[in-house]
Amino acid sequence: MKVTLATYGGQAAVADPRLPPRELDSDALPGNAAAELSRLVAQAVAAPQEGGGGRAADAMSYTITVEDGARSTVLTQSDAAMSLAFAALLTWLEKYFAKR
Amino acid sequence: MSRTRHVNCVIPPYILEKLLESDDRQVRQAALDTLLTTARLRGERAVRASFAAAASANGRRTVFDCEQGRFLQLAVLARSEDGPPATDEAANRAFDALGLTRDFYQEVFQRNSIDDRGMRLDGYVHFAVKFNNAFWDGREMVFGDGDGVKFGDLTRSLDVIAHELTHGVTDFTAGFEYHNQSGALNESISDVFGTLVKQWSLKQSVEEADWLIGTEVWTPGIDADALRSMKAPGTAFDNAQFGRDPQPDRMSRFVHMPDTEEGDHGAVHYNSGIPNKAFYLTAKRIGGFAWEAAGLIWYESLKVSQADFQFQDFADTTYRKAGELFGAGSTEQSAVLAAWREVEVPISGIPTGVARARSLAVDGSDGAGREDGVAALGRQLSALSTRVAELADDVAALKRAR
Ligand SMILES: [Zn+2]
Numbered sequence: 001m002k003v004t005l006a007t008y009g010g011q012a013a014v015a016d017p018r019l020p021p022r023e024l025d026s027d028a029l030p031g032n033a034a035a036e037l038s039r040l041v042a043q044a045v046a047a048p049q050e051g052g053g054g055r056a057a058d059a060m061s062y063t064i065t066v067e068d069g070a071r072s073t074v075l076t077q078s079d080a081a082m083s084l085a086f087a088a089l090l091t092w093l094e095k096y097f098a099k100r
Numbered sequence: 101m102s103r104t105r106h107v108n109c110v111i112p113p114y115i116l117e118k119l120l121e122s123d124d125r126q127v128r129q130a131a132l133d134t135l136l137t138t139a140r141l142r143g144e145r146a147v148r149a150s151f152a153a154a155a156s157a158n159g160r161r162t163v164f165d166c167e168q169g170r171f172l173q174l175a176v177l178a179r180s181e182d183g184p185p186a187t188d189e190a191a192n193r194a195f196d197a198l199g200l201t202r203d204f205y206q207e208v209f210q211r212n213s214i215d216d217r218g219m220r221l222d223g224y225v226h227f228a229v230k231f232n233n234a235f236w237d238g239r240e241m242v243f244g245d246g247d248g249v250k251f252g253d254l255t256r257s258l259d260v261i262a263h264e265l266t267h268g269v270t271d272f273t274a275g276f277e278y279h280n281q282s283g284a285l286n287e288s289i290s291d292v293f294g295t296l297v298k299q300w301s302l303k304q305s306v307e308e309a310d311w312l313i314g315t316e317v318w319t320p321g322i323d324a325d326a327l328r329s330m331k332a333p334g335t336a337f338d339n340a341q342f343g344r345d346p347q348p349d350r351m352s353r354f355v356h357m358p359d360t361e362e363g364d365h366g367a368v369h370y371n372s373g374i375p376n377k378a379f380y381l382t383a384k385r386i387g388g389f390a391w392e393a394a395g396l397i398w399y400e401s402l403k404v405s406q407a408d409f410q411f412q413d414f415a416d417t418t419y420r421k422a423g424e425l426f427g428a429g430s431t432e433q434s435a436v437l438a439a440w441r442e443v444e445v446p447i448s449g450i451p452t453g454v455a456r457a458r459s460l461a462v463d464g465s466d467g468a469g470r471e472d473g474v475a476a477l478g479r480q481l482s483a484l485s486t487r488v489a490e491l492a493d494d495v496a497a498l499k500r501a502r
Contacts, residue, residue, distance in 0.1 A: 008361040010233035011260065011317065011327060012251065014369045015342040057267040057278060057286065058235040061361050076361070079170075079228075080237035087170045094229070 001026040001038065002067040005093045009078075010060040021063075022097045040089040041066050045073055047085035056080030062090055159202040159213035163191045163223045170228050172240065178225065190255045194223040194243060197261040204262070204297045205269070208391050209399050214268035221265070225255060236264040238271065249319060256316040258301065260327075263294030263313065274405035279359045281410040283368035288375035291330060292398055296391045306383045306390050312336065330380045333373030347373030351411070351444035374443050375411060381439035382418075386432055393432050397422045412448065415440040419447045434458045 006021035026034040044064070061078040064086075077086045164175035165188065178191035185192050198221045205211040213219045222240040231244025234254035241264050243254045254260060267290050270276055276286035291313050299309045313336075314327035324337030333347035347370055348355055355370040357363035364370065379398060383390035401417040409417075419436050426432035437447050438459035446455060 006362075009364070010235070011254070011314065012232050013364055014346060015324075015327065015337060016250070056235060056237045057290070058233065058264065059237060060233055060235075063361070079233070079235060079242070082170065084171070091170070091229075 001041070003037065003041065003093065004065040005090070005097065006063045006065075008061050008063070009058065011058060022093075024096065037092065040085070040092055043085040044075055044083070044089040047083040049075075049077065049083070064089065064093070158218040159206075159221050161195055161198045161202070161221045161223070163195045163198075163225060165191060166224050166227045168226055168229050172224050172242070175224055188225070190225045190243070190245070190253055193255040194225050194241075194261070197255065197258050198223055198241070198265070200258060200301050201262045201265045201297050204300050204391075208300065208395065211269070214265060215272045219268075234260055234264055236267040241265060246319070250322060251317055252319050254317065257314050259294040259298040260314050260317060262297035263290040266290040266293040269293070270402065273403050274409065275407040276405070276409060277407050278365055278368065280366035280368070281371065282408055283365050284371035285375055285409060285411065285414050287368045287372035288379070289398070289402055291328060291372060291376050292379045293395075295330060296395050299389070300391050306387055309390065311380055328373070328376070330376040333377055346370055349373050349377045349443065374445070375414065378415070378439045378443045378445065381442055382435045385435035385438060393426065394435075397425060397432065397436060400425060411445050415445045416448050
């Protein structure tokens with residue numbers, strides 16, 4: 001399973017718009033971490049997408065793309081409207097990429 | 101820190117959220133499960149509570165501490181309008197900035213809070229971990245701490261805070277759609293009133309003000325003046341790490357990007373440089389305190405603008421409003437005319453030669469002193485052309501009304 005995180009918008013967007021999306025391959029993770037990531041992804045995919053936030057000015061938005069074999073799932077949420085499951089996955093990914 | 105906002109489970113929600121960060125996988129999973137099952141209920145309660153509290157609050161301020169969490173419903177109270185100062189300086193800074201912005205709108209434009217009906221002002225500090233942002237989510241103002249490398253604590257920047265609250269004012273007035281030119285107008289209005297709140301709080305004249313947005317945002321280690329410059333869009337930063345400020349200062353440099361998240365909704369944070377510069381030029385030509393005449397023209401124009409306005413529509417509206425407020429052919433109206441002409445958005449219906457003559461007439465450093473005859477002729481011509489333009493407007497209005 002390949003997971004990609006792209007971040008857009010916010011106060012820094014104009015100065016810092018070209019950060020490449022960050023990605024990881026769960027095959028490269030230890031067994032526990034890979035299983036946890038799978039669970040977080042499953043919960044984020046299952047959670048209803050938070051609507052209503054719309055285009056909140058200056059909020060950041062995040063696109064998480066999950067590629068599993070032939071299947072590809074794209075989740076996009078924003079700081080102004082985010083499901084708990086998406087936030088849990090995002091927090092996990094941000095921590096993982098910060099450590100790397 | 102005295103109470104949670106919506107307590108409805110045995111373990112306080114902020115502790116649950118902390119547990120999400122636990123090193124133990126099973127603890128994290130249990131916390132997540134609990135949060136997921138209770139979130140919907142809490143969300144419904146939060147909506148009911150905010151409706152109940154919204155009426156006639158006269159902009160009462162409340163600051164909450166997210167304690168590095170991402171969920172506003174889980175934040176704890178840090179400071180209220182009548183309560184003592186917080187021990188946390190970020191909470192106090194947010195509280196003070198909300199107050200200055202509220203007082204600016206009240207004293208300068210007699211506007212009662214963001215919605216002009218006393219809407220309460222809720223601020224949330226310490227949002228998420230090392231969060232490099234501050235935003236307005238349609239109901240409340242949210243601040244990150246910054247990562248300490250690129251951005252510092254976002255509560256330190258009064259103009260950024262006033263910028264965000266002004267997004268709320270725009271939502272309740274013109275409602276400029278947040279994409280392409282109307283989105284750039286939305287961004288520009290936030291910069292205009294963001295900087296005016298700062299100038300007003302410091303009692304700075306047009307000449308004394310720095311016309312920069314977010315001077316406090318970058319950490320001292322980053323070689324940059326600010327996020328944006330209204331006086332000289334495109335010059336706020338230029339360094340190896342972030343490159344050069346990409347804001348245009350005139351229409352011929354308009355930035356075309358796709359209307360997507362990646363494309364900044366059609367470059368709204370880029371092209372705001374064009375109306376920003378028009379406001380700066382208007383204020384500079386009028387002189388004195390920018391919030392008095394130039395600010396009033398922009399505020400009155402905002403109130404009568406429509407959601408799908410393009411730069412041209414807004415420019416024409418400021419010109420018309422300047423005429424209504426200060427008189428056709430007044431210094432103020434001529435300043436508006438010249439400013440938009442300089443950023444290459446000439447006011448509709450005014451011949452170029454007439455606009456140029458009026459610009460010279462109003463801009464003392466640019467010829468009025470040594471070319472009295474030309475200036476006087478220009479003034480006469482422009483007064484005449486203003487009347488013609490107004491007649492044209494009236495005819496257009498009559499046609500629309502039919
Ligand atoms: Zn903005």
